[in-house]
Amino acid sequence: MKQHVSGSQPVDLTNCDREPIHIPGTIQPFGFMIVVGSDWIVQRAANTELYLGIEPLGLLGHPLGGVFLPHAMRSLRGRVSQLRGDDAVERIFSMRLVENGKPFDVAIHFSGPSVIIECEPARGDEIEVSSFVRTMITRIQNADSMQAIMREGARQVRSLTGFDRVMVYRFAPSGAGEVVAEALEPGVDSFLGLNFPATDIPQQARALYVRNVFRIIADVDDAPIPIQPIDDREPLDLSLSLFRAVSPIHVEYLKNMGVRASLSISIIIGGKLWGLFACHHYSPRLPSFAERSAAELFGQMFSLLTESRLRSEQTAYEDSARKVADRLMAAAAQDSDRLTDAQWMGDLVLDAIPADGVGVFVDDSVSLTGLTPDEQQFRTLLNALNRRNAGQIFTTNRISDILPEAEAYSDKAAGLLAIPISRRPRDYVLLFRSERLRSVRWAGNQEKEVEYGPNGPRLTPRKSFEEWSELVRGEAKPFEEAEMRVAEALRSTLLEVVLRLTEAASEDRRRAHEQQKLLISELNHRVRNILALIRALMGQTSREADDVNAFVATLDSRIQSLARAHDQLTADQWGPARLEDLIVTEAKAYFQPDRQSVRMSGPNVSIVPEAFTVMALVIHELITNAAKYGALSDSGSVDIDWRIGSDGELVIEWREIGGPAVMPPKRRGFGTTVIENSIPHELGGEAVTRYKTAGFEADFAIPARYVASARERDGVTKAVQADRTGGADLISGKKVLLVEDSALIALDAEDSLRELGASEVVLAASNAVAARAIEGGDIQLAVLDFNLGRENSMPTAERLADAGIPFLFASGYGGEGTIPDRYAHVPVVVKPYGTNQIETAFAELGRSLAGDA
Known part of the structure; x- marks a missing residue:
């Protein structure tokens, strides 16, 4: 049944939010729609007469196969079988439907249940447009x-769509929007920096x-086309x-x-609507199906x-904040009085979470700074907090709301972040932020007027979009999500400190319970250490990298080093592994052609x-430094000698x-x-x-x-020789054909080549x-993905092979x-x-070609 807002009911924003925009019962006229059941019998249709010469009512109840060509039906059935998930949409370009x-x-x-x-x-432009996305x-x-990402995103969307x-x-967390970047046709007014209230986009629209x-809205003056039949059956959900x-x-x-035409592309971060590309055109505009698909992919x-x-x-921010938690743990665990000293707590915590004031409440003692x-x-504020869920972090940028x-x-404390530091709802660390007086530039008066239109009393959008200012009072800068996560980490640290300080005085039952909690915290600590190792590698590598490419390459090499060490350990069920291996x-991972070996x-x-994983990183850094700056960067060599010392040390x-x-x-x-x-530290x-x-x-x-273990053997010095040589030489300066049906894999492989x-x-x-590419000539090498979806x-x-062009295969099945x-x-x-694997394969190909010669 269609939903309506009662004409006798007061019109407000809630009514606007209940407008059933997902079941309008009509479509825009730039195409036609056919709805079939699982038996492919036509259930509903719209606008078919203009494009197929058949009235919608004339299609109802008939098999779709009696209208569309057999190959079109096969394609449609195949694409339906590929639909996965509730919101999946399949697309087919340039398909002939009727004779x-x-x-x-x-x-x-x-x-x-319908399709x-x-x-x-x-328009036949899908190939041209798809290449534009990369x-x-x-x-x-x-x-x-x-800011540069936002600005460049606006420019690219305008370049593709022409709006x-x-x-x-x-x-913002409140739902209000701000125009943070834009790209304009010359002479068009700028909206940059304007704010739009949350009510401009109703809740059901945000969900869609x-x-x-x-x-896409091609022309606001287009008359909508009804979906036939128009009856009392369940309305058709057109959300997708x-x-x-x-x-x-x-x-x-x-x-x-x-505005005559509009287009929007959602920016989804963490499964939520973070932002939006909003496009306006002052005359009707309908980008092609391929252009719209490309814009959606770009979004x-x-x-x-x-x-x-x-x-x-x-x-990066959380890495620096984590050190605060470590300092807090070290200091507070030694002196319980620290927990009730707001000045000390503020000096420490405010390094991680900026605020204007700190209040501490422990054992009925208050300390403020x-x-x-x-x-x-x-104390009155604490009572209000205790009426809420006191076991969780809580924040508001308007304390007066609670x-x-x-x-x-x-003026002194308009917003707060409350960190409970005990299991009982009585101990807190509160961070305060003062009032932030600011002038918000709204695009028009945010109070929507109520007018009587042809459909009775309903909300009418703002008639004026002239900029006006509103002075926001009693509101602080909100605490951001990253700051909330840091606060949660501080809460865990403070809980652990409190537990340690009170454990000795607790009764046996509580001591047993708290001991269990500490064991859980220790388990979490071990898991965090594993994550912290990877995060530390990322953080330290980023500080010494000159650009993104250097950062990625160095980080990849270090993680690969750990992975190689892990592989060597797991090869023997996590047992001891040989230093020589x-x-x-x-060494083999970093050798270049014609370099002397490591002896x-x-x-x-x-x-x-x-010790093996520690040594893996040490040897990795030694080899890397030698290859970049030391003996292996020129014509030198490296001698590595080891022995067992008098105390059994290596x-x-x-x-x-x-x-x-x-x-x-x-x-x-x-x-x-x-x-x-x-080695000394670990x-x-x-x-x-x-x-x-000299070196x-x-x-x-x-x-x-x-x-x-350590077993003596003969004193022959072993040399490590490079495994991969000549791969880059074979590729250098060549025009390479890359056959790959996955766009993302193709882009990555192209970068490597x-x-x-x-x-x-x-x-x-x-x-x-x-x-077509081979017929065009000049192809000198090729990489072929063996499996290409429906073909190989x-x-x-x-x-x-007939043209005498060397090639290699790529496969997800290992080739065997x-x-x-x-x-x-x-x-x-x-x-x-990745790049190394491709180079190694081309080196093998080069050796094969040399052998044939």
């Missing part, structure tokens, strides 16, 4: 700040923006529809702004990149797992010979810290480094408890596109039993793969 008819672009999705098929005339994303990735104005809204991230007609309220809203990629950038910034209520007002009398001191594995000598020594000597002159580093980087501090051993002009030297001593020196990379998602790349392999025997000699890159 002698023009091709249509088609979108298909479920609405309850909705939406069709519009095809360039758009690259420009976003190169932006160096959040007169493209704005980026960012929503999350489910359906793309929305591309053609869904527009709310009359929203149409009037746009007309009041002089999804933009959301992921924005979320990644936000998390990186938050991680900075801008806070007085003691009586503070305690009206707090308005009297809002560790050195060989790390090793010493007994057959195995190290226990606890003594390792590292000597670099014949490289460039060595100078002590001007700054102490993370790699140097790992080399000099890891293993209780020794590490000594010497920066001699870098280092001596290490690993305590005997970490040495699992360019990094290895390819002069040009031609992307193809199918054999047909690959054939054998036809392309045959063409390449997949590649035909006649191509068993062709190297196979196993997914997932």
Whole structure:
């Protein structure tokens, strides 16, 4: 049944929020809609006469197969079978639906038990538009700040869609939006910096923006087309529809702004509506189906990149805040009086969470510092907090919302963050923020007027969009989500301190309960240590990296080093592993062609797992530094000797010979810290480094408890030789064909090929596109994904073989039993793969070609 707001009911924002915009019963006229059941019998239709020459009522009750061509029905059935999840939509480009008819672009999705098929005339631009998205994303990735990301996003959306104005809204926690970036046609008024109240986008519209991230209104003056039949049956849910007609309220809203067409792309962060690309055009405009699909894809990629950038910034902040929790634990655990000292607590906590005042309430004792209520007002506020869920972090930027009398001191304390530090609702640390007087620039008066229109009393959008100002009082700057997470970490630390201080005086039952809680905290602590190791690698690497590429490469190498060490340990069920294997594995990962080997000598020594991962990072940093700055960067070599000392300790000597002159580093980087501090700090051993002009030297001593076994052998010095040579040489300057049906994998592989020196990379998602590329000439090498969805790349392999063009395969199945025997000699890159794997495979291909010659 259709929902209505009673004409006798007072009209307010709640009524606007209840408008059933997802079931309008009509569509926009730039295409037609057919709705079928699971038996593919037509249940409903709209606007078919204009495009198919058949009235909607004439289709009802008939099989869709009697209207559409057989191949079209096969495609539709196949796409329906691929729909996964409630909000999935499949698209088909340039498909001929009826005999002698023009091709249509088609979108298909479920609405309850029914299948909705939406069709519009095809423009045939899907290949051109799809290639544009990668360039758009690259420009976003190169932006160096959040503001630059927003600004570049607006420019890219306008470049793709051609709308007169493209704005980026960012929503506040209250739901109000601010225009934080825009791109404009010359002569169009700027809305940059304007604020829009939360009521401009009703709640049900926000829910739709999350489910359906793309929305187009081609012409606000278009008359909506009814979906036939018009009867009392259950209304059709058009939440995911591309053609869904527009709310009359929203149409009037746009007309009041002089806007004829609009387009929106949701920015979803963490599953929530974080922002919006809002596009306006002052004449009718309908981008092509392919352009709209590309814009939707760009919006999804933009959301992921924005979320990644936000998390990186938050991680850096939380890393620094974590040190505050460590200092708090160390100091408070030694002196219980610290917990009741607001001055000390403020000096410590405010380094992590900015605030204007701190109040502490422990064991009925109050301590205040900075801008806070007085003691009586503070106790009254605590009573109000205790009526809430006192066991959780609580925040508000308007204390007067929970305690009206707090308005009297809002100039000093308008917002708060409450951190409970005991299981009982009586002990708190409260952070206060003072009133932030600010002038908000709203786009028009936010009080919507009530008018009587053709549909009776209902809300009418604002008639004036002239800028006006509102002075916001009694409100503080909100505490952000990252600050809330830091507060939660501080709460856990303070809880642990309180538990430790009170454990001795607790009765047996409470002591047992608190001991269990401490055990749980210890388990959490161990898990956090694992996460902290990865986070520390990220943080330290970011500080010494000059750019994003260097950061990614260095971080990847360090994590790969840990992974290689882990693989060596797990290969023997997490037992002791050989030092020689560790050195060989790390050295081979960093050798370049024609470099001298690393020479090793010493007994057959195995190290226990606890020390093996530490040594992996140390050896990794030594090898890396030698390859970048030391002996292996020129024509030198490295000698590594080890022996068992008099006390059973493992003594390792590292000597670099014949490289460039060595100078002590001007700054102490993370790699140097790992080399000099890891063994003494984590293993209780020794590490000594010497920066001699003739070459870098280092001596290490690993305590005997970490040495699992040591067997003497002959004194022959072993050399580590490079495994991969010639891969980049083979690729350098070549035009490479990359056949890959996954867009994301193709983009990543393209970057790797360019990094290895390819002069040009031609992307193809199918054999047909690959054939055209080969016929065009100049292809010199190729990488073929063997499985291409509904086909494999054998036809392309045959063409390449006939043309004498070298190629290699890529496969997610490892190649075994997949590649035909006649191509068993062709190297196979196993997914997932990166630059190193591609280079190694091309090196193997190069050796194979040299052998054939």
